Amino acid sequence: MDKAWVSAQGPGLPWTAGEYETLRDQVRRFVEEEIKPSADHWEQDGFVPRSILRRMGELGFFGIRYPTEYGGAEMDAVASVVFAEELGRSTYGGAADAILVHSDMASAYVFHDGSKAQRDRWMPGIVRGETITAVAITEPDAGSDMKAIRTRARRDGDSFVLNGTKLYITNGVHADLYCVAATTNASAGANGITMFLVEKGTPGFHVARELDKQGWRSSDTAELVFNDCRVPAENMLGAEGQGFYSMMRNLQNERLVLAAMALGTAEAALDATLAWVKARRAFGGALWDMQAIRHRLAMLSAKVEAAREFLYATAWRMAADDDCLREISMLKALCGELVNEVAYACVQFHGAMGVMRESPIERIARDARILSIAGGATEVMLDVIASLM
Template sequence: MAHWLFQEEHELLRRSVRSWVEKEVKPRVPEWEEKGEFPRELFARAGELGFLGLTFPEEYGGSGEDYLAGAVFVEEVYRCGSAGVAAGLVASTGIAAPQIYKFGSPELKERFLPPTIRGEKIGALAVTEPNAGSDVASLQTTARREGDYYLVNGSKVFITNGVRADYVVAAVKTDPAAGKNGISLLVVEKGTPGFSVVRKLDKLGWHTSDTAELVFEDCRVPRGNLVGQENLGFYYLMQNFVWERLSMALGGVVGAQLALEEALRYAQQRVQFGRPLSKFQAIRHRLAEMAARTETARCLTYHALALFVSGQDAVTAVAMAKNYACETACYVADEALQIHGGYGYMMEYPVQRLWRDARVGTIGGGTTEIMREIIAARLVNG
């Protein structure tokens, strides 16, 4: 059912993305899950269809549409049933490239945005470190100026797209003594001496999304690769966190919806004691609660999206949406697995993947605890 927030052009886009996902992505998900990655060519295909440049201007190869179009893409690509595929595609143009588009020099934009929008280059945002996750101000990777270069030393972990990224937008300390006021963003390209991918991380969920640990050892990065102004990186990151968290909320709603659909399908087909599971009151009430929570998460997320696209302060609403939607995805997936009984614990049933993929939603992009702190701080401080 169409929602009032989306106009006719958004629904046309939705049908286009959904058709692509149903025909070219979803059928291959089991194969990609087994291999632990999806092909790089998928970026190029999404770029060819115009899906990676929806929110970027035409001068860089985008289509100049609004963030509602971006939200439609996020929702529909998550419907492939593999959050890892969605995370990989969304991270490049929804998390990494926006830092360059919003704050980078004209030269950086020309070098990185068009090939990223075409899907020829893959981007990653490198913030989290072994000893600095939610506390971004405490990151320890340093970048010391030496003539026309920055000498970068440190490490990053849990970096989505980090294994095969052609470039990473790395958060570094250019003034280690200044806390959050000493953070800058540097674009570090693949193949730069001193920059290496230590390993691809083995995860509980998001199997198709490559997640890396990165190391910088006397890595020389040209000063021209500085994004925006030196020491303003923390504030740049905070501005795009709103969209990143909104994207995760949208993904959470879709994950919950898919889990509900799997549970309903199974309950209608599985016969016990002479009748389908869907005829038992205990199961029917579970399904009702799952549906209600999913719809509540959708409404809260769309409310936050409406505030965001209208240019209003959406920080609190997005924190609420991200928190509730991702927690709901975990709850609904767990209930769906329980309804499947022993079969839910078998790898051949999609519900186990939905259950595994949902869990990271309450951690990545800001934990549930951080979201609650944001909400509480704004309630108390006004």
């Protein structure tokens, strides 16, 4: 983020350029010192260790947007974008995904929709990285079409009994607290969906299987099953029947940080490829000496920079509580597709090395693929944009 750009926003932005850049420096240093040296092992193990998540909590990374009463810093959407962009630049998409699901996606349901009692109980541990969260919405027959959720929650005295299956749930294996969407009134459509907090170990709730993915290898992903899972009524998250609207509201921040993660990944891919083509010798000179390669990388760099300006302008608007549905949908579609365009070209310019597991570009290309799907597929985003035109 350019400091001059931040200064140009004037008094509407509550944080100074220096404070955002301090956050960026802290995250970048953590990535270099704590993530990159060990992340290859996490890719093999299939999850980010608890010790790392607790360390991130100690450093304040999980409280960026949350109040000081819970140990947070009370920053804004611009800070979340800085955080996500730098995690994307790590080149380990799985680790970035696992972290961001907790920091900006699942925990947001607890904070924004939870009662004061729920927030007081859970938010301190969430911010400290001691209570890891997941959000369980997607099902075998309900992905982007969230109104098609079939998991049922039946009222029984002072409890709700949940039955159903959730699929492709990030942090699904190792989370402590799950924000689960279920239908409490099947005939009411979107108005019948309610969110619940379900703790790990609750009878009737179990991880059916850990899923094996093409990319994002270091984020654990699971299928969850609820079989007569009894949840106290006090664990209802927000008002009954308001779950769909809660999901739509929280998805805006999710899509914003995914766009930022995608841009950070594209930036890292371009940096690595620029270094490669300047060092790689072929036909009597460096690959960089070939005009076709220089021009392609220059155009991709221009596209990434343009998207980045759009990203930060939208983050600032979101921080100012503007309605950014159109812009965030554009960003999610644009950045998800752009990171794949960049990754494809970068693999090409690496030649055979681009498909070797020892190359960061190979991992970036695998991880980039899901960024046009997760959090809202490109086609869904384009439909949203078209509906607002």
